[in-house]
Amino acid sequence: MKQKITLKQIAKELDVxxxxxxxxxxxxxxxxxxxxxxxxxxxxxxxxxxxxIALSLKNKKTKTIGVIIPEIVHHFFTTVIGGVExxxxxxxxxxxxCSSNNSFxxxxxxxxxxxSGSADGFILSVAKETQLKKDYHHIQETINQGMPVxxxxxxxxxxxxxxxxxxxxxxxxxxxxHLLSLGCKNxxxxxxxxxISVGKLRTRGYFRALRxxxxxxxxxxxxxxxxxxxxxxxIDEFLKNKNVDGIFAVNELxxxxxxxxxxxxxxxxPQDVAVVAFTDGILSKHFIPSLTTISQHGENMGERAAMxxxxxLEDDETVAEEYRTVIIDTSLVERQSTKKAD
Amino acid sequence: MKQKITLKQIAKELDVxxxxxxxxxxxxxxxxxxxxxxxxxxxxxxxxxxxxIALSLKNKKTKTIGVIIPEIVHHFFTTVIGGVExxxxxxxxxxxxCSSNNSFxxxxxxxxxxxSGSADGFILSVAKETQLKKDYHHIQETINQGMPVxxxxxxxxxxxxxxxxxxxxxxxxxxxxHLLSLGCKNxxxxxxxxxISVGKLRTRGYFRALRxxxxxxxxxxxxxxxxxxxxxxxIDEFLKNKNVDGIFAVNELxxxxxxxxxxxxxxxxPQDVAVVAFTDGILSKHFIPSLTTISQHGENMGERAAMxxxxxLEDDETVAEEYRTVIIDTSLVERQSTKKAD
DNA sequence: AGGTGTCACGAAAACGTTTGCGTGTGGAAA
DNA sequence: TTTCCACACGCAAACGTTTTCGTGACACCT
Numbered sequence: 001m002k003q004k005i006t007l008k009q010i011a012k013e014l015d016v017x018x019x020x021x022x023x024x025x026x027x028x029x030x031x032x033x034x035x036x037x038x039x040x041x042x043x044x045x046x047x048x049x050x051x052x053i054a055l056s057l058k059n060k061k062t063k064t065i066g067v068i069i070p071e072i073v074h075h076f077f078t079t080v081i082g083g084v085e086x087x088x089x090x091x092x093x094x095x096x097x098c099s100s101n102n103s104f105x106x107x108x109x110x111x112x113x114x115x116s117g118s119a120d121g122f123i124l125s126v127a128k129e130t131q132l133k134k135d136y137h138h139i140q141e142t143i144n145q146g147m148p149v150x151x152x153x154x155x156x157x158x159x160x161x162x163x164x165x166x167x168x169x170x171x172x173x174x175x176x177x178h179l180l181s182l183g184c185k186n187x188x189x190x191x192x193x194x195x196i197s198v199g200k201l202r203t204r205g206y207f208r209a210l211r212x213x214x215x216x217x218x219x220x221x222x223x224x225x226x227x228x229x230x231x232x233x234x235i236d237e238f239l240k241n242k243n244v245d246g247i248f249a250v251n252e253l254x255x256x257x258x259x260x261x262x263x264x265x266x267x268x269x270p271q272d273v274a275v276v277a278f279t280d281g282i283l284s285k286h287f288i289p290s291l292t293t294i295s296q297h298g299e300n301m302g303e304r305a306a307m308x309x310x311x312x313l314e315d316d317e318t319v320a321e322e323y324r325t326v327i328i329d330t331s332l333v334e335r336q337s338t339k340k341a342d
Numbered sequence: 343m344k345q346k347i348t349l350k351q352i353a354k355e356l357d358v359x360x361x362x363x364x365x366x367x368x369x370x371x372x373x374x375x376x377x378x379x380x381x382x383x384x385x386x387x388x389x390x391x392x393x394x395i396a397l398s399l400k401n402k403k404t405k406t407i408g409v410i411i412p413e414i415v416h417h418f419f420t421t422v423i424g425g426v427e428x429x430x431x432x433x434x435x436x437x438x439x440c441s442s443n444n445s446f447x448x449x450x451x452x453x454x455x456x457x458s459g460s461a462d463g464f465i466l467s468v469a470k471e472t473q474l475k476k477d478y479h480h481i482q483e484t485i486n487q488g489m490p491v492x493x494x495x496x497x498x499x500x501x502x503x504x505x506x507x508x509x510x511x512x513x514x515x516x517x518x519x520h521l522l523s524l525g526c527k528n529x530x531x532x533x534x535x536x537x538i539s540v541g542k543l544r545t546r547g548y549f550r551a552l553r554x555x556x557x558x559x560x561x562x563x564x565x566x567x568x569x570x571x572x573x574x575x576x577i578d579e580f581l582k583n584k585n586v587d588g589i590f591a592v593n594e595l596x597x598x599x600x601x602x603x604x605x606x607x608x609x610x611x612p613q614d615v616a617v618v619a620f621t622d623g624i625l626s627k628h629f630i631p632s633l634t635t636i637s638q639h640g641e642n643m644g645e646r647a648a649m650x651x652x653x654x655l656e657d658d659e660t661v662a663e664e665y666r667t668v669i670i671d672t673s674l675v676e677r678q679s680t681k682k683a684d
Numbered sequence: 685a686g687g688t689g690t691c692a693c694g695a696a697a698a699c700g701t702t703t704g705c706g707t708g709t710g711g712a713a714a
Numbered sequence: 715t716t717t718c719c720a721c722a723c724g725c726a727a728a729c730g731t732t733t734t735c736g737t738g739a740c741a742c743c744t
Binding site: 016017018019020023030031032035054056057058059060117 | 691692693694695696698699700701
């Protein structure tokens with residue numbers, strides 16, 4: 001049960017000063033070769049590792065990136081984290097992940113906790129509750145304290161900082177256009193309530209696409225779902241007697257739920273109804289029929305966010321007073337759910 | 343761009359000593375009420391928050407739990423993390439998550455990094471590569487240094503520490519028994535190569551169930567898949583001309599892939615072939631037909647692991663020389679893929 | 685021998701806390 | 715007036731580093 005060894009202990013053991021040990025381990029010319037070798041051998045034997053905490057305190061930086069996401073059990077967010085980790089590790093940074101569980105309070109707590117010494121900067125996507133409350137003081141304060149913040153996916157326009165987003169409206173437009181170009185005339189949208197920024201934007205894109213094809217926008221074809229956990233009955237009710245021939249869903253779950261319901265209602269996907277989903281996840285890929293989706297390239301988002309943050313962290317502090325917004329391209333992944341009848 | 347305020351700055355500003363400030367903020371009787379109020383007001387105004395790094399250094403503890411998992415983009419592991427976070431937050435601990443990406447090297451690096459000051463203890467599930475190499479020195483060293491470690495899911499028998507597992511063999515047996523009790527006679531298993539501990543155990547359970555029903559174990563009904571990423575062709579080949587009436591898959595992906603292939607081969611699930619999967623994830627739930635699964639109760643695992651770890655962390659150091667292995671119950675979740683023909 | 689220079693190392697401050705103990709000031713008791 | 719005590723506060727060490735600067739010893743030159 002040997003405890004971690006410190007510089008002080010090495011110094012004592014070898015009867016030299018702490019500074020000598022520190023310098024020797026850094027191969028400083030100041031120390032004689034003999035002493036250097038001796039100290040290094042000793043340190044290696046006892047598996048000396050500098051204490052990160054002490055280093056952080058001294059250097060006023062932790063070499064750690066804090067990531068705060070609304071849900072940890074969520075495919076899209078985890079892919080983003082994957083991207084962040086990739087870049088972070090390349091550049092010698094660590095990643096701390098916290099989940100806000102879509103709770104405003106937990107988001108605040110996590111940020112304060114990480115801000116008070118544990119991380120040098122943040123990558124975050126705001127909680128649902130935060131978007132609803134429109135209370136961003138904790139983020140603003142963090143920025144004011146000089147900590148770089150990169151927002152992604154669910155961003156806040158009012159906040160001045162780096163952002164990584166996709167063009168949600170454009171992606172939705174692409175999706176809807178795809179349905180239109182297949183000949184669909186009666187396209188429904190399954191979306192979220194308006195305070196979810198991405199839901200709102202995707203709805204906008206849907207309308208834009210319809211206008212492009214000179215198709216009337218009908219309110220009765222729009223379903224705004226509040227509670228994702230039991231969307232099933234809502235969608236079921238909605239789809240009855242609607243006679244839609246295309247569905248655009250703003251996320252995977254709405255899409256597969258709809259597909260299952262169509263199945264029950266004896267309508268075939270894609271023959272009777274074509275379906276496109278936003279978010280290219282595991283569900284869409286393996287569903288039968290597999291779903292055509294708009295891919296958000298989450299890993300890519302994570303990578304770009306990490307790059308932006310690390311740039312800010314390593315810049316000369318003074319210069320970096322400009323903020324960038326990176327827009328990640330979405331792409332249409334065509335699968336069976338929109339296959340043309342041959 | 344005001345920087346974080348420190349005790350020292352408050353002290354200077356208010357013309358008292360640092361210790362006075364510290365004590366005042368802790369409401370120490372030593373300091374006069376007047377001074378206390380004044381300091382507290384000032385601190386509140388400037389939004390003073392103690393620096394965690396300094397505290398960690400002083401207290402020799404970080405109040406942080408390190409979690410290392412093989413994959414971050416993986417439903418089961420994220421549910422476990424959810425459980426860990428829940429308990430950790432209740433008890434005032436933070437959670438740092440690192441992914442080893444199933445790489446031995448990255449696992450070692452992450453552990454060393456977290457061990458050198460960033461976390462008080464570990465919850466971990468070992469990487470594939472580590473299981474293959476059978477090199478556990480990094481974990482052993484961490485334990486030797488007096489840091490508590492809790493292993494979960496993919497555990498290492500040789501390591502003496504707390505563990506949280508499920509009874510993989512028993513779960514597999516339950517699954518297979520379920521198929522047998524439905525009348526299946528020719529049950530195939532889709533499993534992993536043997537060095538994956540859980541795969542091996544689940545295979546064992548499958549055999550045990552067969553023996554229980556006095557059914558011959560046929561090697562030709564066992565498929566050990568090495569590369570999960572293109573298991574499709576392997577399974578396709580395997581299933582040809584086999585005439586199986588039941589399939590037990592050790593994970594979701596194998597199960598849905600098999601289901602899709604059966605579909606192509608014009609066999610119906612569950613009428614012609616019944617399917618059970620290990621791991622109750624999002625895929626099984628939403629697949630058509632929805633899959634009967636063995637649920638591992640990941641969140642529960644995470645909770646128990648966190649409890650074990652925190653117990654060790656908060657015990658009087660000296661006492662806690664006994665190690666526990668918690669076995670989480672699995673349960674059969676019946677869905678459409680094993681529905682009896684009516 | 686005195687001066688100069690180099691080599692090899694040590695002392696100490698700093699990062700931001702907490703906390704045991706020491707101490708100056710004042711008032712009250714003797 | 716002296717003594718004593720409580721009150722209210724400050725000092726300093728400690729946690730483990732890094733780094734600047736100082737310094738002792740020795741050798742070499744004149």
